[in-house]
Structure formats: structure tokens, C-alpha cells
Amino acid sequence: GGIITQTPKFLIGQEGQKLTLKCQQNFNHDTMYWYRQDSGKGLRLIYYSITENDLQKGDLSEGYDASREKKSSFSLTVTSAQKNEMAVFLCASSPWGDEQYFGPGTRLTVL
Amino acid sequence: GQQVKQSSPSLTVQEGGISILNCDYENDMFDYFAWYKKYPDNSPTLLISVRSNVDKREDGRLTVFLNKSGKHFSLHITASQPEDTAVYLCAAGARRGGNNKLTFGQGTVLSVIP
Numbered sequence: 001g002g003i004i005t006q007t008p009k010f011l012i013g014q015e016g017q018k019l020t021l022k023c024q025q026n027f028n029h030d031t032m033y034w035y036r037q038d039s040g041k042g043l044r045l046i047y048y049s050i051t052e053n054d055l056q057k058g059d060l061s062e063g064y065d066a067s068r069e070k071k072s073s074f075s076l077t078v079t080s081a082q083k084n085e086m087a088v089f090l091c092a093s094s095p096w097g098d099e100q101y102f103g104p105g106t107r108l109t110v111l
Numbered sequence: 112g113q114q115v116k117q118s119s120p121s122l123t124v125q126e127g128g129i130s131i132l133n134c135d136y137e138n139d140m141f142d143y144f145a146w147y148k149k150y151p152d153n154s155p156t157l158l159i160s161v162r163s164n165v166d167k168r169e170d171g172r173l174t175v176f177l178n179k180s181g182k183h184f185s186l187h188i189t190a191s192q193p194e195d196t197a198v199y200l201c202a203a204g205a206r207r208g209g210n211n212k213l214t215f216g217q218g219t220v221l222s223v224i225p
Contacts, residue, residue: 031211040120042200042217043155050211058212090154096211099145102154 002027004103006091011108015083021076021106023091030096032074036060037088037105046089049074078108085110114138115203117216126225130188134201134216137182141203144177145213146186149198158199159186162206191223 004025013019025032031050035043035058045058047066055066065077074091091103116135124130132146145160159175161168161184166177174187184203188195198220202213 033212035215040217042117043215045212045214048212056212059214094211099157099160100213102156104154 002029002101004091004093004101006089006103006106008106009104011106013078013081013108013110015081015110017081017110019078019081019108021078021089021091021108023074023076023103024072025091025093025101025103026072027093027095027101028071029093029101030071031094032068033092033094033100034058034064034066034074034076035090035092037090043090046076081108081110083110113217115201115214115216117199117201117219119219120217121220121222123222123224124191126191126193126223128191128223130186130191130195130221130223132186132188132199132201132219132221133183134185134203135183136203136214138203138205138214139182140205140207141214143204143206143213144175144184145202145204146173146175147200147202147215149200149218151198155200188221191221193223193225195223196221 033048034046044060049068092100094100142163146158147155149155177184198218201216204213
């Protein structure tokens, strides 16, 4: 078995601030993903990465950067936080062509 | 536009009844179809998935039906129980194209009432 950890669990930021979310997995999965979860909109893909140092844009990449520093870690940066923004960011990993395993999420609130 | 759509945001079913959750998709290249379940304040977990070479897959109380010509797939849960109450997310992907990403629907909130 394995586990995905996301830090921090709760993130409170100020408008215009640059904020970084981190994700680690010990499954040894090749592919990692960042999703944004908003009420009534399901999961929307922000970025994904099929191997170390690879980056692929999802449907919602504008306003975000990502970095796959090594196989086990994938970080997401909100480049400029929007006032009153509230969302849950989910990290996931998967072996090729198979089930995605999700982390517990980071809950973002922007004041 | 929304490539994967769940047209019903919510569904209420009596305990013991059949829950039918529906999902429509637009991309002809999709060849992998999945249903994920999400409890409040928890992360989604995979329930069941099918490849496009079959039109039905059963696993216990769960059955996925795939209608490729209609670009539609559904999840049937028989003998629904209160613990089935959760958000159900459908997802589709194009594995043949060398793509390892999934596109998710908006989710359907299933409530099973005793």
C-alpha cells in the first residue's frame, strides 16, 4: 500500500499573494495530478505530470504553475490569489492507465 | 465545453431500491470510463471502471452500462443502502491516445433514505 500526503491541510492567503501547495506520494506512481474542486463543478484538472520534470496543462491551468521536482513530489503554485476565493485542491497519482489515488486535499481561503 | 456531463445534480432513492446514475460524454476518443465515490470531507475513491471493449461490467451490487453509440454510461446500484449516500463522480479518459488523464463530471449527490 501507499499514501498521498498534501501540505498544508488549510491555507489562508491574502489577495495577490503567491501560494504554494505540496503533494508527496510513496506509491512510486509515474503520473501525478492537481485538481480543483468547486461545489457543483466536480473536479477540474489544473496540471498533470507523467514523469519527473514533465508538465502537462489541464483545463484550468491559467493562474497556476506546477513543478514535478522528483517522481514522488508534485507542487502547485497559485500565482496571484483572488479575493474571496475558496476551493479545495486535490492531488492524485496513478500508475499508467489505471486508478487514480487521491490525497486528503488542501482547503484554500483567500481573505 | 463540458466534455463529461452528469445532468442530475442530485438523486433520492428509497432504501432497497435501485439507484441509477447517468453520465454523457462528447469525445469519441474516450475508451476508459469510471465511477468514483466521495463522502463529505473525504477524497474520491474508485468504485468501478470499464474499457470500451465491453458494454457492461458487474461487481457485487454495482453494474456499469456503456452505450458507445449514444456516448453514455451509467452506474446502477441495486439494493441501495443509506451508506451509499455520497457524491458520485463519473470520469472518462482516452488511454489509446497515450493519455493518462481523466475528465470528470460535475457529480451527482445520491441520498438513500431509510
